[in-house]
Amino acid sequence: MSWRESPRWAAIGRWGLVGALTVVSVQSGAVAAGGRYVAPCPAAAVLCGVALLARRPPWPVAPLLTTAATAWWGWPTMGLLLVALFDLAARSRARVALVCLVTVLGVNFLTAPEYSLWRPQQYGSSPFLLLAMVGGLWMGNRRRLVEALNTQVEHLSVERELREEAVRAAERSRIAAEMHDVLAHRLSLIALHTGVLATRSDAVPAQVGERLALLRTASTEALADLRDVLGVLRAPDSASAPVLRExxxxxxxxxxxxxxxxxxxxxxxxxxxxxxxxxxxxxxxxxxxxxxxxxxxxxxxxxxxxxxxxxxxxxxxxxxxxxxxxxxxxxxxxxxxxxxxxxxxxxxxxxxxxxxxxxxxxxxxxxxxxxxxxxx
Structure with missing residues (x-):
């Protein structure tokens, strides 16, 4: 994510834009009120700016305030209305934005305020309002596309980690199965030879014979334990011979x-x-x-x-x-x-x-x- 797309910089840019538009709207409202800053139009501009910058207000508040202010006074608060229309379109509320746009143009046409959006050119404000909606639709689609791509990348990363872990587990199982073959072969040889020596009681002393019998019993038990513990790792169709190929x-x-x-x-x-x-x-x-x-x-x-x-x-x-x-x-x-x-x-x-x-x-x-x- 670049610095332009980081949430922090996006928030700073929004605050700067809305703040500048609010100042311009207050100035324009004061001019419309005969140079008085303490008047309904500048106060409405401040309320619209606060509603656009507030973090968790109900979503219809900012569109309603900017629509009402622009419908009543016209050009002084249109900049803030553009931001509200952009936000609505970006959040997949294009129909609400279209209703606000039609309401503003309709009220201005019927009431004909001093700074109407139909003046000085009859359709002068319409392109700006439509561009704000189109820009919001584009930005919303782009944001959703980036989020979908990020989610897909995360899923692929998790999938690769799971596959790597599965490969490691399979390799450990293969190692255990191979070592089971090798150790079983060696323990079987030990049990076999000690058994043969233990049966020849006349050729070895009694104490040695007892030790050989004990060794044969221990190797047999170890072989059985090995098969119980590691034998379950073998595939049903695998061979039982030690895998010591050259x-x-x-x-x-x-x-x-x-x-x-x-x-x-x-x-x-x-x-x-x-x-x-x-x-x-x-x-x-x-x-x-x-x-x-x-x-x-x-x-x-x-x-x-x-x-x-x-x-x-x-x-x-x-x-x-x-x-x-x-x-x-x-x-x-x-x-x-x-x-x-x-x-x-x-x-x-x-x-x-x-x-x-x-x-x-x-x-x-x-x-x-x-x-x-x-x-x-």
């Missing part, structure tokens, strides 16, 4: 689709936690998809480092041809940032110094105490 599959699919992809891999995926590998898979998937949509034909360079102290991903692509079917929503990056942040990492996206688009992510590896579940 990046090679995504690269092969991208190359099959015609993308030129160069990969630099440091370390082995097994050196990073399972949650990091899942995040890397999603980062590469989203980066390749965005490059295919927004930079078609441009080469893509991938650099992945699984080694401690942090898993890092860097994807760079030069400018290319934007796909005509591409829709820039930005919600994919929002979900990725939610995932990386949940792992304690940092995600950055944007154009680089050479104009190429760059996505970088750094996810620190957990410390030894965190690996053992002894977070402080």
């Amino acid at each position: 990046v090679d599959e995504l690269v092969d699919q991208a190359r099959a689709a015609g993308q030129r992809v160069e990969v630099r891999l440091d370390g082995r995926p097994e050196e990073a936690p399972a949650a990091h590998r899942l995040a890397v898979h999603r980062l590469i998937q989203e980066a390749l998809t965005n490059a295919r949509k927004h930079a078609g034909g441009a080469p893509v360079a991938l650099r992945i480092d699984y080694r401690a102290p942090a898993t890092t991903v860097e994807v760079t692509n030069s400018p290319g041809v934007r796909s005509p079917d591409a829709v820039a929503s930005g919600f994919g990056l929002i979900g990725l940032r939610e995932r990386v942040t949940a792992l304690g990492g940092d995600l950055r996206t944007g154009p680089g110094a050479s104009g190429a688009w760059r996505l970088t992510a750094r996810i620190p590896h957990p410390t030894g105490s965190e690996r053992n579940g002894n977070r402080t």
